Amino acid sequence: MSDEGSFYQRDRSWHPPAFTPQYKTSILRSPQYPLLSLGNTASEMTGPVFGHDEIGPLDNDLIRNFAKTGDPIGQRIIVYGRVLDENARPVPGALLEFWQANAGGRYRHKKETYLAPIDPNFGGCGRTITDGEGRYWFRTIKPGAYPWPNGVNDWRPAHIHFSVFGHAFAQRLITQMYFDGDPMIWQCPIVQTIPDKAAIEQLVAALDRSVTLPMDALAHKFDIVLRGRRSTLFENRMEGN
Amino acid sequence: MVQSLRRLKESPSQTAGPYVHIGATPNWVEITGVWKEDLGLVLVGPETKGERIILKGRVFDGSGIPLKDALVEIWQADSDGLYNSPQEKRGKADPHFTGWGRQPTDGTTGEYRFETIKPGRVPYPDGRLMAPHITFWIVARGINIGLHTRMYFGDEEAANAECPVLARIEHKVRVPTLIASRPEENGMPTYTFDIHLQGEKETVFFDI
Numbered sequence: 001m002s003d004e005g006s007f008y009q010r011d012r013s014w015h016p017p018a019f020t021p022q023y024k025t026s027i028l029r030s031p032q033y034p035l036l037s038l039g040n041t042a043s044e045m046t047g048p049v050f051g052h053d054e055i056g057p058l059d060n061d062l063i064r065n066f067a068k069t070g071d072p073i074g075q076r077i078i079v080y081g082r083v084l085d086e087n088a089r090p091v092p093g094a095l096l097e098f099w100q101a102n103a104g105g106r107y108r109h110k111k112e113t114y115l116a117p118i119d120p121n122f123g124g125c126g127r128t129i130t131d132g133e134g135r136y137w138f139r140t141i142k143p144g145a146y147p148w149p150n151g152v153n154d155w156r157p158a159h160i161h162f163s164v165f166g167h168a169f170a171q172r173l174i175t176q177m178y179f180d181g182d183p184m185i186w187q188c189p190i191v192q193t194i195p196d197k198a199a200i201e202q203l204v205a206a207l208d209r210s211v212t213l214p215m216d217a218l219a220h221k222f223d224i225v226l227r228g229r230r231s232t233l234f235e236n237r238m239e240g241n
Numbered sequence: 242m243v244q245s246l247r248r249l250k251e252s253p254s255q256t257a258g259p260y261v262h263i264g265a266t267p268n269w270v271e272i273t274g275v276w277k278e279d280l281g282l283v284l285v286g287p288e289t290k291g292e293r294i295i296l297k298g299r300v301f302d303g304s305g306i307p308l309k310d311a312l313v314e315i316w317q318a319d320s321d322g323l324y325n326s327p328q329e330k331r332g333k334a335d336p337h338f339t340g341w342g343r344q345p346t347d348g349t350t351g352e353y354r355f356e357t358i359k360p361g362r363v364p365y366p367d368g369r370l371m372a373p374h375i376t377f378w379i380v381a382r383g384i385n386i387g388l389h390t391r392m393y394f395g396d397e398e399a400a401n402a403e404c405p406v407l408a409r410i411e412h413k414v415r416v417p418t419l420i421a422s423r424p425e426e427n428g429m430p431t432y433t434f435d436i437h438l439q440g441e442k443e444t445v446f447f448d449i
């Protein structure tokens with residue numbers, strides 16, 4: 001028995017569909033033809049890897065990696081967790097990239113027009129690579145909620161965006177992390193693109209007081225699950241097909 | 242009750258949003274000094290083997306307007322058809338070629354552009370050779386889950402005709418949505434691969 005098989009098929013009912021009219025931008029950006037189901041080939045079962053040497057010492061410290069005159073404004077937090085696959089095995093060496101708004105809900109981006117101020121000490125980006133047990137952690141400030149043009153009064157709940165590379169391009173994933181206890185999660189049209197409540201809850205990080213740094217930072221635990229590989233009990237190589 | 246299979250569910254996708262560049266290409270949106278160089282900008286160096294090519298194109302929405310806030314990633318084999326990945330079991334790929342690239346679409350023109358090499362052929366699981374191709378992954382505001390597709394080469398008619406993946410496309414009229422034409426630009430072979438998210442020319446996207 002080996003774990004060299006292809007990846008479990010993606011459960012598309014767990015993910016948001018492409019066409020979600022309550023999130024207006026999806027209307028013109030959603031393919032309408034069915035996706036072509038393609039069993040994995042080498043092109044999907046391989047993927048880029050990134051070395052720990054490509055990552056700088058402050059890349060996972062959003063409190064310090066852009067600071068000019070002092071620490072950014074906002075509640076200091078640690079986000080930590082593990083990257084696992086669907087077989088609950090850790091994914092070591094996974095590159096995680098994260099980006100977020102500042103404490104006032106403002107992104108540092110040339111197209112951002114929200115009136116909340118830029119924080120001169122906050123860039124809003126970071127990255128890290130999971131260790132041998134699939135663990136990661138970074139330090140940042142808690143992002144603020146912000147309004148966005150969709151309905152006339154739509155707001156995003158506080159969230160951190162994550163981009164994840166596993167070991168194969170088939171595992172490539174971008175998602176968002178939310179914060180435990182935030183009522184705005186359940187009012188957000190982008191969150192609601194996910195049809196299943198349990199799937200949404202999978203994106204809500206838990207406050208973890210056992211990891212809190214006393215007199216310094218709260219901690220939130222956020223595990224990420226990537227696609228897992230099938231076990232190949234009897235090889236089926238489709239010879240002669 | 243029966244025994245549980247106890248598998249975890251994949252984390253559900255959420256849109257990359259309009260500010261994906263902050264995380265992926267911060268220097269491109271003038272967040273400088275956090276890290277020196279955005280990942281994935283450079284695929285080839287002087288020692289990379291294979292024919293140099295330019296890949297470019299735009300990503301169109303259902304109204305025919307190019308996306309100016311998309312992020313395009315590519316993943317491809319080296320000139321011998323090997324992937325630079327620990328998961329590659331068939332041999333050792335060119336160490337001077339990462340095979341992975343990432344570019345935002347331009348904020349004014351909507352164009353993405355990669356300098357890379359033409360990949361070799363990679364076998365399908367049954368051993369037949371697929372035609373040379375480059376895997377694309379597209380994310381943007383309004384795209385709820387990243388879209389996978391492939392670019393094939395217009396000057397590879399014979400290989401394309403026998404590619405087992407292209408043969409899987411039931412509606413043959415849609416095959417050309419995956420094939421890039423090859424005009425020369427300043428003496429450099431330049432492939433144009435436009436991606437249509439929706440509409441008459443909708444690109445074939447894959448569930449891989």
Ligand SMILES: [Fe+2]
Binds near residue numbers: 156161
């Ligand atoms: Fe956001």
